[in-house]
Amino acid sequence: METIKIAGAGPAGLSAAINLARKGYKVDVFEKNQDVGGRFHGDFQGLENWSDEKDVLLKLKEMNISINFDQYPFKNLIISNGMKNWDFKCDIPAFYLIKRGSAIGSLDNGLKKQALDKGVHIHFETVLHESQADIVATGPYAPEKFATARGIVFQTNLKDLAIGLVNDKTAVKGYSYLLVAQGQATMGTVLFDKFKNLNRCFQETKRMFNQLVDPDIINPHPMGGLGSFSLCNIFKKKRRLYAGEAAGLQDLLWGFGIKNAITSGFLAAKSIINGENYEKTAKNYFNQKLKASLVNRFLWEKFGIKNYEFIVNQIHSARDPLKYLNWIHNFNILQNMIYPMALRYMRERYRNLRLE
Numbered sequence: 001m002e003t004i005k006i007a008g009a010g011p012a013g014l015s016a017a018i019n020l021a022r023k024g025y026k027v028d029v030f031e032k033n034q035d036v037g038g039r040f041h042g043d044f045q046g047l048e049n050w051s052d053e054k055d056v057l058l059k060l061k062e063m064n065i066s067i068n069f070d071q072y073p074f075k076n077l078i079i080s081n082g083m084k085n086w087d088f089k090c091d092i093p094a095f096y097l098i099k100r101g102s103a104i105g106s107l108d109n110g111l112k113k114q115a116l117d118k119g120v121h122i123h124f125e126t127v128l129h130e131s132q133a134d135i136v137a138t139g140p141y142a143p144e145k146f147a148t149a150r151g152i153v154f155q156t157n158l159k160d161l162a163i164g165l166v167n168d169k170t171a172v173k174g175y176s177y178l179l180v181a182q183g184q185a186t187m188g189t190v191l192f193d194k195f196k197n198l199n200r201c202f203q204e205t206k207r208m209f210n211q212l213v214d215p216d217i218i219n220p221h222p223m224g225g226l227g228s229f230s231l232c233n234i235f236k237k238k239r240r241l242y243a244g245e246a247a248g249l250q251d252l253l254w255g256f257g258i259k260n261a262i263t264s265g266f267l268a269a270k271s272i273i274n275g276e277n278y279e280k281t282a283k284n285y286f287n288q289k290l291k292a293s294l295v296n297r298f299l300w301e302k303f304g305i306k307n308y309e310f311i312v313n314q315i316h317s318a319r320d321p322l323k324y325l326n327w328i329h330n331f332n333i334l335q336n337m338i339y340p341m342a343l344r345y346m347r348e349r350y351r352n353l354r355l356e
């Protein structure tokens, strides 16, 4: 059977590798860093559980990904804008906290183990040029950056909690977050504009979280990174398939890209195995979701008045906030109507992004 070369050992590349190897393909993954998860630092990220009807862990299992990494379900969270707090109590997990980086228990380490167990060869500290890869899963493309994050990972005596902070002083057009599970914590701020304010915003984030919960911060380490997005997604160039953020797959509203990365890796592998047209299946699967996220960002920026009070109230007052989030992540009829206006605004606002 032919050997498949994959550039990048992130969630997209490893999901493709696992699926190909289980069908008997010989798979070589090339990773420029010395281990998986190299651009992360043990920080918590959220596997969101609202954009599909099915529970995200079930979705992963259906894509042949085992849950061999630590995950902490969160049904409750607090959103604050510094003046007002909203308590969200959901019937099912709103998200699962997972850890990123190379440490045991992280998503990246779990995926690595699954790939190695299936006989995938991972060549660390080896750059594979895009032109030599069968699957390109190299992560964000810096010229198409839409958000940038900075924060710290630390130990704390706080009990488990998740707080989102929406306030333009702490995160311009974005949000800050404090996530705690079993004595480990991540505090970060994500900006969607005025990136030069990142440090100042993070200091302000710390100050606000001090006022809100006064966390003890033990042994802090820095973390951060960027996100990139495109609506003119390149899923295939010549014979090469593109997955994850390398294909521009991200959520333009809040930057939840992991599920997209794993799903696109799975679809890329499936297309090779079954001789399917990946470009077509990926477009079918992602196009509406990406358009929805563009409209959501437009609304977030346009109606983010009074520090997002109007929008958070909207979500909070929904009978089922997760169902509401599901509705706004799947290009509903209202979003369809707003789309042309949103696209015009977003083209001006994010001139570096390729938006059809």
Ligand SMILES: Cc1cc2nc3c(=O)[nH]c(=O)nc-3n(C[C@H](O)[C@H](O)[C@H](O)COP(=O)(O)OP(=O)(O)OC[C@H]3O[C@@H](n4cnc5c(N)ncnc54)[C@H](O)[C@@H]3O)c2cc1C
Pocket: 007, 008, 009, 010, 011, 012, 013, 030, 031, 032, 033, 036, 037, 038, 039, 044, 045, 046, 047, 048, 126, 127, 128, 129, 130, 137, 138, 139, 140, 149, 150, 188, 223, 224, 225, 226, 227, 243, 244, 245, 246, 250, 255, 256, 257, 258, 259, 261
């Ligand atoms: C601070 C931060 C917080 C985030 N929080 C969340 C969150 O809470 N929830 C969520 O869903 N998403 C979150 N995201 C986004 C999420 O992490 C990404 O969308 C996801 O990791 C993308 O997966 P990927 O496989 O496409 O790319 P990556 O995870 O970036 O993996 C790409 C890999 O390719 C390697 N590579 C690059 N070029 C080459 C090359 N030429 N040869 C060999 N190797 C190469 C890189 O070293 C990297 O390991 C966050 C991102 C950041 C930066």
